[in-house]
Amino acid sequence: MPKFLRIDMTNQQLKWEECPEKYLPLGGRALTSQFVLDEVPATCHPLGEFNKIVIAPGLLSGTNAPSSGRLSVGAKSPLTGGIKESNAGGICSQKIANLDIKAIVVEGLPKEKGFWMVKISPEGAEILPADDLAGKGTYEVTEILLERYGKKVGVITIGPAGEMLLAGAGVTNNDSDGNSSRYAGRGGLGAVMGSKGLKAIVVDAPKTFDVPVKDKERFSAAAKKFAKILMDHPVCGEGLPAFGTNVLMNIINEAGTLPVRNFSNNGRFDLANNVGGETLAEVAKARGGKATHACHPGCVMRCSNVYPMPDGKVCSPIEYETAWCFGPNLEISDLDVVAKLNYLCNDIGLDTIEMGVALGVLMDAGVIPFGDAAAAIKALEEVGQGTPAGRILGNGSVFVGKAYGVTRVPAVKGQGIPAYDPRSCKGNGVTYATTPMGGDHTAGYAVTSNILKVGGFVDPTKAEGQVDLSRNLQIATAAVDATGLCLFVAFAVLDNPEGLPTVVEMLNAQYGLSLTVDNVVELGQSILKVEREFNAKAGFTKADDRLPEFFYTNKLAPHGTTFDISDEELDTVFNF
Amino acid sequence: MSIELRVYTGLEKYTGTRYGELIKLELAEGTTIRELIEQYKIPEQEVFSSLVNGLHKSLDTVLQDGDRVALFPPVGGG
Numbered sequence: 001m002p003k004f005l006r007i008d009m010t011n012q013q014l015k016w017e018e019c020p021e022k023y024l025p026l027g028g029r030a031l032t033s034q035f036v037l038d039e040v041p042a043t044c045h046p047l048g049e050f051n052k053i054v055i056a057p058g059l060l061s062g063t064n065a066p067s068s069g070r071l072s073v074g075a076k077s078p079l080t081g082g083i084k085e086s087n088a089g090g091i092c093s094q095k096i097a098n099l100d101i102k103a104i105v106v107e108g109l110p111k112e113k114g115f116w117m118v119k120i121s122p123e124g125a126e127i128l129p130a131d132d133l134a135g136k137g138t139y140e141v142t143e144i145l146l147e148r149y150g151k152k153v154g155v156i157t158i159g160p161a162g163e164m165l166l167a168g169a170g171v172t173n174n175d176s177d178g179n180s181s182r183y184a185g186r187g188g189l190g191a192v193m194g195s196k197g198l199k200a201i202v203v204d205a206p207k208t209f210d211v212p213v214k215d216k217e218r219f220s221a222a223a224k225k226f227a228k229i230l231m232d233h234p235v236c237g238e239g240l241p242a243f244g245t246n247v248l249m250n251i252i253n254e255a256g257t258l259p260v261r262n263f264s265n266n267g268r269f270d271l272a273n274n275v276g277g278e279t280l281a282e283v284a285k286a287r288g289g290k291a292t293h294a295c296h297p298g299c300v301m302r303c304s305n306v307y308p309m310p311d312g313k314v315c316s317p318i319e320y321e322t323a324w325c326f327g328p329n330l331e332i333s334d335l336d337v338v339a340k341l342n343y344l345c346n347d348i349g350l351d352t353i354e355m356g357v358a359l360g361v362l363m364d365a366g367v368i369p370f371g372d373a374a375a376a377i378k379a380l381e382e383v384g385q386g387t388p389a390g391r392i393l394g395n396g397s398v399f400v401g402k403a404y405g406v407t408r409v410p411a412v413k414g415q416g417i418p419a420y421d422p423r424s425c426k427g428n429g430v431t432y433a434t435t436p437m438g439g440d441h442t443a444g445y446a447v448t449s450n451i452l453k454v455g456g457f458v459d460p461t462k463a464e465g466q467v468d469l470s471r472n473l474q475i476a477t478a479a480v481d482a483t484g485l486c487l488f489v490a491f492a493v494l495d496n497p498e499g500l501p502t503v504v505e506m507l508n509a510q511y512g513l514s515l516t517v518d519n520v521v522e523l524g525q526s527i528l529k530v531e532r533e534f535n536a537k538a539g540f541t542k543a544d545d546r547l548p549e550f551f552y553t554n555k556l557a558p559h560g561t562t563f564d565i566s567d568e569e570l571d572t573v574f575n576f
Numbered sequence: 577m578s579i580e581l582r583v584y585t586g587l588e589k590y591t592g593t594r595y596g597e598l599i600k601l602e603l604a605e606g607t608t609i610r611e612l613i614e615q616y617k618i619p620e621q622e623v624f625s626s627l628v629n630g631l632h633k634s635l636d637t638v639l640q641d642g643d644r645v646a647l648f649p650p651v652g653g654g
């Protein structure tokens with residue numbers, strides 16, 4: 001029977017329990033969000049004793065379903081004050097699933113200050129002192145724990161930012177190469193883990209793809225078919241493996257919806273190509289790195305990369321949103337600087353997007369100049385050092401705006417908006433405004449139909465059709481996030497009518513169910529309802545489902561657009 | 577008429593430029609995007625997105641003086 005592992009930080013005790021029946025059909029985001037609604041009082045302090053972190057593999061994680069090793073981390077967010085599910089690659093999801101663990105729950109607060117770690121293996125789990133790891137960056141912590149427990153273990157950890165309870169802190173885990181860079185970055189969940197005095201969870205599982213499957217033959221046929229569906233799709237099979245997510249830089253720039261200089265009124269950056277995916281692939285290969293790389297075993301899209309830096313270290317990966325937030329958003333056009341800022345975030349334990357948006361606000365305040373790479377690096381280093389200026393930055397974009405009197409703060413529900421300007425990519429604007437997660441591009445990635453011509457086409461500069469587009473994508477995304485499949489399977493699933501039925505077939509074969517495609521849609525809808533219910537209890541109203549006012553009033557060049565989707569229309573997104 | 581052309585993500589092998597490099601062209605009035613890509617022998621099926629002044633346009637689109645044209649194969653991420 002699948003189990004819950006409860007880590008009680010107050011009494012320093014571990015408890016195994018049978019997975020409650022209610023959670024058996026759930027996984028990933030479906031499980032974490034339901035659990036947070038059930039067990040976390042919505043009005044609690046996110047860093048107090050009543051918040052809980054729940055870590056769950058997806059429903060298909062730990063099988064050989066292609067690209068199914070995503071991990072969900074949930075809690076009440078110290079950044080947004082609402083519910084959060086943050087999703088990561090890396091090797092831990094498959095390992096946790098292969099230990100027959102449905103979820104790891106971290107609860108309570110330690111009675112005395114200090115840091116601990118938990119080691120989980122087929123033999124059981126134990127809680128151990130970890131004061132020797134406190135204050136260390138995630139790369140060093142991971143290296144120490146791989147040395148101590150074996151090169152193949154998974155390490156979930158936080159950096160100094162999480163220990164300092166900064167709202168920009170993420171939770172990371174490692175890839176197969178030991179790189180501690182696979183982040184559940186968004187929403188400050190690293191601070192929640194830090195508040196509980198939990199520095200690391202080591203997951204030692206010898207198996208990766210051996211989760212019990214009810215009907216092996218049927219599952220294997222469906223998994224093979226799904227891999228073919230992915231590989232036959234031009235984005236999943238060609239674009240992503242060749243250049244990774246940063247291939248987006250140039251098309252978003254050409255489409256005139258690239259946020260530049262803290263979401264100024266110009267949607268293009270002349271030097272975007274210098275930090276784009278083609279340049280990244282060329283430099284990475286020339287320096288002996290990799291232009292294609294899997295973030296977890298069994299991924300067929302392999303959109304990650306390995307970028308060797310001039311100092312001899314490697315940054316793996318550099319994602320589009322990170323290249324954008326440390327590049328065009330700061331008017332920086334040097335990929336080595338982007339890599340350095342990315343690496344610093346990984347090491348200090350910070351969400352790259354939140355830090356890039358926050359640095360943009362800091363530059364808008366005139367504290368440091370736009371384009372000043374050395375000043376940006378120093379500002380991030382200060383977060384790790386815990387200086388007063390560093391703590392301001394480390395608490396994210398809204399906090400920086402308040403500290404320095406900036407009103408142009410691109411954030412929704414307290415969370416920084418990523419790499420697609422909502423004025424000329426209006427479908428994503430609807431998602432930013434309305435998703436229970438706060439400013440999040442993945443929650444309903446309308447860039448697909450707006451810019452990439454996947455899943456149909458909806459003109460990104462017009463208001464028409466964007467609410468329906470965002471609604472359908474938010475439902476589909478919630479369901480995908482429950483399966484443990486990487487969200488990027490959506491490119492193929494949206495275009496190939498066989499896609500979703502094949503996902504359903506894998507679920508049915510694994511669990512002996514008879515789900516239909518409609519059931520999967522219902523699952524997505526129910527997840528969103530659960531998350532909205534938590535946020536309502538936490539005090540969120542429809543007034544929180546809005547973009548910052550400058551998007552409604554300042555026109556974005558080259559298309560001369562504002563965000564013009566009415567409040568009434570935004571309030572219909574969850575009419576289901 | 578003068579137009580600006582930029583090709584990306586592998587299509588540059590047909591133009592002999594670097595990805596994203598500005599190509600300034602003088603074209604006859606009435607030239608379409610399809611005729612432009614034929615000029616470089618870019619196989620039509622490899623052009624997944626053709627943007628004119630930042631907006632998706634079909635290959636039959638007649639180009640105008642001063643247009644900024646960008647061509648892409650299938651790309652995606654997130």
